[in-house]
Amino acid sequence: MLKGTFPLERFAGLQTPFYYYDTGLLQKTLDCVLEQVADRPSWQVHYAVKANHNPVILKQIAGAGLGADCVSGGEIQAALDAGFPPGSVVFAGVGKTDREIELGLEAGIGRFNVESAAELRVIAEIAAARGCIAPVSLRVNPDIGAHTLAGITTGMAENKFGIYHGAVAEVIKEALDTPSVSYRGLHFHIGSQILDMSDFAALCNRINDLCARLERMGIPVGDINVGGGLGIEYGHPNHLPIADFAAYFGTFKELLPEGYAVHFELGRSIVAPCGTLISRVLYVKEGVARRFAILDAGMNDLVRPAMYHASHRIENLSSDGPELPYDVVGPVCESSDVFGKGVVLNECRRRDIIAIRSAGAYGESMASRYNCRPFAPSVFPTESL
Numbered sequence: 001m002l003k004g005t006f007p008l009e010r011f012a013g014l015q016t017p018f019y020y021y022d023t024g025l026l027q028k029t030l031d032c033v034l035e036q037v038a039d040r041p042s043w044q045v046h047y048a049v050k051a052n053h054n055p056v057i058l059k060q061i062a063g064a065g066l067g068a069d070c071v072s073g074g075e076i077q078a079a080l081d082a083g084f085p086p087g088s089v090v091f092a093g094v095g096k097t098d099r100e101i102e103l104g105l106e107a108g109i110g111r112f113n114v115e116s117a118a119e120l121r122v123i124a125e126i127a128a129a130r131g132c133i134a135p136v137s138l139r140v141n142p143d144i145g146a147h148t149l150a151g152i153t154t155g156m157a158e159n160k161f162g163i164y165h166g167a168v169a170e171v172i173k174e175a176l177d178t179p180s181v182s183y184r185g186l187h188f189h190i191g192s193q194i195l196d197m198s199d200f201a202a203l204c205n206r207i208n209d210l211c212a213r214l215e216r217m218g219i220p221v222g223d224i225n226v227g228g229g230l231g232i233e234y235g236h237p238n239h240l241p242i243a244d245f246a247a248y249f250g251t252f253k254e255l256l257p258e259g260y261a262v263h264f265e266l267g268r269s270i271v272a273p274c275g276t277l278i279s280r281v282l283y284v285k286e287g288v289a290r291r292f293a294i295l296d297a298g299m300n301d302l303v304r305p306a307m308y309h310a311s312h313r314i315e316n317l318s319s320d321g322p323e324l325p326y327d328v329v330g331p332v333c334e335s336s337d338v339f340g341k342g343v344v345l346n347e348c349r350r351r352d353i354i355a356i357r358s359a360g361a362y363g364e365s366m367a368s369r370y371n372c373r374p375f376a377p378s379v380f381p382t383e384s385l
């Protein structure tokens with residue numbers, strides 16, 4: 001079975017579970033992103049901090065020159081601490097608190113991505129009270145269904161995000177008439193783990209229709225933030241370790257008019273492949289109907305399989321034994337604490353090292369201390385420290 005290359009001798013001396021981040025692969029990924037947008041000086045790529053807020057990862061991404069896309073005051077602070085310039089920080093989220101809005105104004109962030117008329121008024125009020133002007137974009141709900149897991153679509157009319165595309169003109173007018181906000185543009189985000197470029201093409205078409213409609217009404221559009229959502233190949237981390245950025249950016253190059261300043265907010269596609277959850281087999285249990293590999297990592301370390309039925313490639317790094325099907329489960333007291341059912345692994349023994357691949361996004365950042373389990377630490381290649 002083809003497996004990733006890992007420093008196994010080093011792993012042997014470490015307590016499991018832990019997240020291992022291949023910072024070399026992260027750098028290659030960042031270089032690839034920047035290469036795709038090099039011919040578009042008015043385009044800016046922001047990194048969606050919620051995918052992974054590990055400070056080492058954030059510093060590396062800030063160092064590459066990406067902006068930050070934040071969805072809470074805590075993320076704004078983490079981005080600033082990691083060295084992202086305040087002007088490169090954009091702030092989305094349907095439930096921004098007064099304190100978070102104040103923090104954004106105080107720090108001088110580049111953009112509030114406003115999700116409702118009610119929020120626009122609160123931001124305007126807080127900015128007026130502080131004697132400053134808040135730079136705002138309006139998040140549009142484009143009513144587009146993306147071909148991904150139902151739990152991670154965000155751009156349909158039934159989702160809580162954004163202002164319905166038919167109602168956005170009125171809110172732009174209100175923003176233009178409000179002295180304590182400065183209207184800058186439109187924001188979209190249709191979902192996550194999207195591999196079908198026709199979903200992004202549909203977004204471009206919706207954006208073009210909306211912009212044409214606004215221009216006919218004499219309403220300025222400003223810049224366009226198309227959000228994130230590019231998916232990765234969870235099944236093939238060894239063959240396809242870098243997301244298809246050429247196809248992704250190419251879709252926008254082809255379908256959006258050249259004149260727009262376009263912003264992107266990529267999370268998963270930047271950090272998912274570089275992270276692996278490393279754990280050990282505690283027990284192999286021959287059940288009545290199934291064979292279980294019980295790991296020392298659980299759903300509290302990586303919740304995606306339990307939460308979204310997401311699937312990660314799993315490899316036994318310690319064994320070249322015959323391949324057998326296992327239900328790979330964690331120790332947490334929930335039946336949903338399953339990383340995969342019927343997963344084919346080289347024969348497992350107690351203490352074998354198991355790699356759960358492509359866990360760099362929505363892994364560590366979603367971890368919890370359920371069952372009073374400690375947070376898994378992070379480990380980096382020695383040459384990067």
Ligand SMILES: *Cc1c(COP(=O)(O)O)cnc(C)c1O
Nearest residue numbers: 048189192228229265266267268
């Ligand atoms: C989560 C999120 C992103 C990033 O999504 P990915 O699928 O990780 O690329 C971008 N923008 C907004 C507003 C988000 O909520």
